[in-house]
Amino acid sequence: DQQVKQNSPSLSVQEGRISILNCDYTNSMFDYFLWYKKYPAEGPTFLISISSIKDKNEDGRFTVFLNKSAKHLSLHIVPSQPGDSAVYFCAASGYNAGNMLTFGGGTRLMVKP
Amino acid sequence: DAGVIQSPRHEVTEMGQEVTLRCKPISGHDYLFWYRQTMMRGLELLIYFNNNVPIDDSGMPEDRFSAKMPNASFSTLKIQPSEPRDSAVYFCASSLSYRVKYEQYFGPGTRLTVT
Numbered sequence: 303d304q305q306v307k308q309n310s311p312s313l314s315v316q317e318g319r320i321s322i323l324n325c326d327y328t329n330s331m332f333d334y335f336l337w338y339k340k341y342p343a344e345g346p347t348f349l350i351s352i353s354s355i356k357d358k359n360e361d362g363r364f365t366v367f368l369n370k371s372a373k374h375l376s377l378h379i380v381p382s383q384p385g386d387s388a389v390y391f392c393a394a395s396g397y398n399a400g401n402m403l404t405f406g407g408g409t410r411l412m413v414k415p
Numbered sequence: 416d417a418g419v420i421q422s423p424r425h426e427v428t429e430m431g432q433e434v435t436l437r438c439k440p441i442s443g444h445d446y447l448f449w450y451r452q453t454m455m456r457g458l459e460l461l462i463y464f465n466n467n468v469p470i471d472d473s474g475m476p477e478d479r480f481s482a483k484m485p486n487a488s489f490s491t492l493k494i495q496p497s498e499p500r501d502s503a504v505y506f507c508a509s510s511l512s513y514r515v516k517y518e519q520y521f522g523p524g525t526r527l528t529v530t
Contacts, residue, residue: 334517345419345506345521346458391458395517402448402471403517407457 325392419522438507
């Protein structure tokens with residue numbers, strides 16, 4: 303059973319518009335969430351994170367929102383740029399999980415010029 | 416810092432052969448993780464080490480897979496004998512337990528093809 307799900311395998315957005323990537327989780331013990339970005343032929347790179355004590359974290363064009371009651375988080379990219387085209391992975395961990403991360407299946411974002 | 420280093424970047428081998436993947440974590444990091452990425456299963460954790468000691472290997476698919484970390488700067492993932500279904504991209508990642516919580520740094524991956 304997948305504990306972290308990204309239900310949209312792909313997303314296409316026009317340059318300058320907002321990109322919204324979604325992630326759902328089932329394990330209520332998760333208390334820390336991360337987004338990773340992956341370009342082809344490279345490893346995933348850390349993008350932004352959020353602790354469960356917050357409901358929003360911002361870093362430049364990237365904002366992550368957390369809705370604990372719905373067990374849902376989202377990544378907003380505003381404005382989207384062609385260089386943002388990549389696969390985005392949502393990941394989660396919990397106090398009892400050590401440094402282990404559980405990843406979602408990823409969403410491929412394509413930003414069209 | 417050079418980041419996490421993995422070798423080889425690409426490996427093509429025949430079914431039944433032994434395959435060894437190598438990883439050098441970022442200096443000073445005390446956690447090391449091995450992941451496998453496939454189209455069907457996404458990014459899945461195989462095994463992780465803390466201070467060179469294996470902590471959780473529940474993700475290792477079967478006895479054909481083994482991993483070692485003889486010292487803080489080197490780890491191997493071995494598949495023997497290899498099978499076509501082992502074809503995937505294998506990532507190594509490292510992290511610091513006391514620094515940015517849970518942030519892992521990934522290597523570029525090894526693309527394994529078993530024919």
